[in-house]
Amino acid sequence: MNEDKIKVLLNNLYGKEYNVDNLHQKFNNLCSRYRSHRPEKLKELENRTPDLWYKSSNNICYILYPDLFAPDSPDSQKLNGVKNNLSYLKDLGITLIHILPILKSSGDAGFAVENYKEIDPKFGTMEDFRELTSKAHKYCIRIVLDMILNHTSDTHPWAAAAKNGDKFYQNFYLFGDSGQNWPGVPEIFHEFAPGHWDYIPELNKWAWSTFYKRHPLGVKEEKFPFAQWDLNYKNPEVLFAMMENLFFLANQGVDVFRLDATNFLWKEKGTSCVSLPQVHDILKLMHTGLEKVAPKSIFLAEAIELPQSIIKYFGDSDEAQTAYNISMMEAIWKAAATSDVTTIKEVSSKMPAIPPTCEWMLFTECHDANFISELDEETAIILYKYFLKNKGLPFMLKEGKPYSGAVSGTTWSLLNGNKDLILLLEAVKLTIGGIPMFYMGEELGVENDESYKNDPSKKDDSRFIKRIAIADKLRERRNIPGTKENILFSKIKELIALRKNHPASNLPPQFLDTANKSVLGYYKKGEEKTFYLANFSDKDQIVTLEDKSNKTLKPFQFEVINR
Numbered sequence: 001m002n003e004d005k006i007k008v009l010l011n012n013l014y015g016k017e018y019n020v021d022n023l024h025q026k027f028n029n030l031c032s033r034y035r036s037h038r039p040e041k042l043k044e045l046e047n048r049t050p051d052l053w054y055k056s057s058n059n060i061c062y063i064l065y066p067d068l069f070a071p072d073s074p075d076s077q078k079l080n081g082v083k084n085n086l087s088y089l090k091d092l093g094i095t096l097i098h099i100l101p102i103l104k105s106s107g108d109a110g111f112a113v114e115n116y117k118e119i120d121p122k123f124g125t126m127e128d129f130r131e132l133t134s135k136a137h138k139y140c141i142r143i144v145l146d147m148i149l150n151h152t153s154d155t156h157p158w159a160a161a162a163k164n165g166d167k168f169y170q171n172f173y174l175f176g177d178s179g180q181n182w183p184g185v186p187e188i189f190h191e192f193a194p195g196h197w198d199y200i201p202e203l204n205k206w207a208w209s210t211f212y213k214r215h216p217l218g219v220k221e222e223k224f225p226f227a228q229w230d231l232n233y234k235n236p237e238v239l240f241a242m243m244e245n246l247f248f249l250a251n252q253g254v255d256v257f258r259l260d261a262t263n264f265l266w267k268e269k270g271t272s273c274v275s276l277p278q279v280h281d282i283l284k285l286m287h288t289g290l291e292k293v294a295p296k297s298i299f300l301a302e303a304i305e306l307p308q309s310i311i312k313y314f315g316d317s318d319e320a321q322t323a324y325n326i327s328m329m330e331a332i333w334k335a336a337a338t339s340d341v342t343t344i345k346e347v348s349s350k351m352p353a354i355p356p357t358c359e360w361m362l363f364t365e366c367h368d369a370n371f372i373s374e375l376d377e378e379t380a381i382i383l384y385k386y387f388l389k390n391k392g393l394p395f396m397l398k399e400g401k402p403y404s405g406a407v408s409g410t411t412w413s414l415l416n417g418n419k420d421l422i423l424l425l426e427a428v429k430l431t432i433g434g435i436p437m438f439y440m441g442e443e444l445g446v447e448n449d450e451s452y453k454n455d456p457s458k459k460d461d462s463r464f465i466k467r468i469a470i471a472d473k474l475r476e477r478r479n480i481p482g483t484k485e486n487i488l489f490s491k492i493k494e495l496i497a498l499r500k501n502h503p504a505s506n507l508p509p510q511f512l513d514t515a516n517k518s519v520l521g522y523y524k525k526g527e528e529k530t531f532y533l534a535n536f537s538d539k540d541q542i543v544t545l546e547d548k549s550n551k552t553l554k555p556f557q558f559e560v561i562n563r
């Protein structure tokens with residue numbers, strides 16, 4: 001991106017109140033400073049890394065919480081525990097690990113950050129993190145880390161200064177005099193943290209807070225011992241301060257930044273305050289900055305929206321390089337729930353094309369609840385009923401409106417322990433397109449754990465049902481023939497290897513007409529010799545192939561056919 005474009009973007013955002021030349025200078029100074037501090041080892045790695053490394057079908061991502069992935073390691077040694085278990089991930093075929101928040105934080109499982117440059121002592125130190133990234137790179141595993149851009153904890157020093165009356169830092173947040181909702185703005189955590197504002201007794205003011213609040217409107221007692229205050233990107237100091245945090249982390253060896261809750265970055269009264277055009281200007285500026293500091297590091301946008309809106313996060317190849325394909329995730333689950341693959345085909349055919357330098361990420365389980373409300377009301381109701389009939393728990397579901405939220409549960413529990421169906425879902429996820437993601441324990445058939453209900457700080461948040469410690473002992477069960485851990489792990493490992501053997505695995509599917517609504521048939525452009533058949537029904541299904549021959553597929557069978 002040329003310098004003129006940077007100026008245009010800065011002008012769009014700040015031109016009315018600030019001198020754009022000065023901001024441009026500041027932008028470039030910040031980038032140069034961090035580029036010059038970038039460790040040589042990372043620069044060498046950069047030189048060996050292809051530009052579009054994330055477009056290779058080799059990429060498989062694993063999502064983990066370090067304390068839950070390494071429960072056997074003592075406190076303060078969790079990152080070392082992850083480092084010592086890299087061989088497990090390598091064995092499975094993983095090439096990317098999304099390490100859920102590890103920065104010093106006050107809550108929301110790490111998403112309420114107190115310090116962007118310090119690791120939470122319960123996990124280890126920044127040096128441990130650098131050692132982990134460096135060993136992972138030797139294993140050809142790249143590191144994904146959350147960049148929580150939208151908010152900080154209200155215990156972050158900026159927020160603490162703001163509470164103390166510091167005007168400079170008060171301008172880092174969005175303060176108001178009333179806790180009244182702005183019409184048309186969605187309430188995200190409406191069940192346990194309703195509204196958009198957090199009351200600050202010290203100031204008798206309200207801070208904009210999309211997610212967790214200490215004092216939501218109408219709640220007298222402190223609801224949570226922390227709040228997440230949204231940052232005020234209308235203040236360019238905020239943009240620069242967050243870019244600095246981003247560059248600092250890039251220089252510790254982060255390869256992919258998951259831009260958490262990125263669609264909420266800009267607020268304007270009279271709008272929904274979601275995905276406003278300014279959000280895209282901010283991302284373009286961050287993209288350019290990161291390119292200057294760490295040219296092979298990329299963004300993953302977390303924007304839970306319809307594809308037409310999500311694809312805007314790819315920009316003109318100048319925002320995020322990857323984003324979650326939420327619609328396909330829901331469509332795969334719908335096929336599992338209904339034995340009907342029609343929605344997978346529909347979603348795929350309606351999916352807008354993405355820039356050739358970009359890629360989808362596809363999970364069927366992650367650290368959050370599974371969204372069910374992206375596609376349409378009918379799908380949401382089907383998924384809601386299906387998940388709840390199994391062992392799912394609702395998350396943020398407005399009463400009587402199941403399509404407004406999500407359902408929590410592990411894959412094993414949501415599919416009622418049906419191994420064949422689990423493996424079918426995994427096979428489709430691995431071959432249908434994009435970069436597949438696995439949430440820790442998915443490969444071992446980990447079941448829901450309801451013990452979070454005994455912890456008052458967690459009990460209202462059903463997402464904790466799947467935030468489960470996975471001890472070494474459990475992982476070792478994958479070596480005991482006949483156990484579910486062994487069956488799932490070994491089969492998923494085989495499927496990962498299969499995916500990697502097909503360079504076009506990440507491309508979108510081309511469908512075959514199987515004339516059977518339970519059987520998905522697809523192949524990839526450039527690999528017409530191989531095609532995949534996936535029977536989502538619990539009965540034998542007969543399909544007629546292109547050469548007019550018939551093929552019988554067993555219940556939940558996934559079949560790879562070489563023509």
Ligand code: GLC
Nearest residue numbers: 108111112211260261302368
């Ligand atoms: C994202 C995270 C979620 C978190 C929220 C607020 O949606 O995935 O876990 O609660 O942001 O930071």
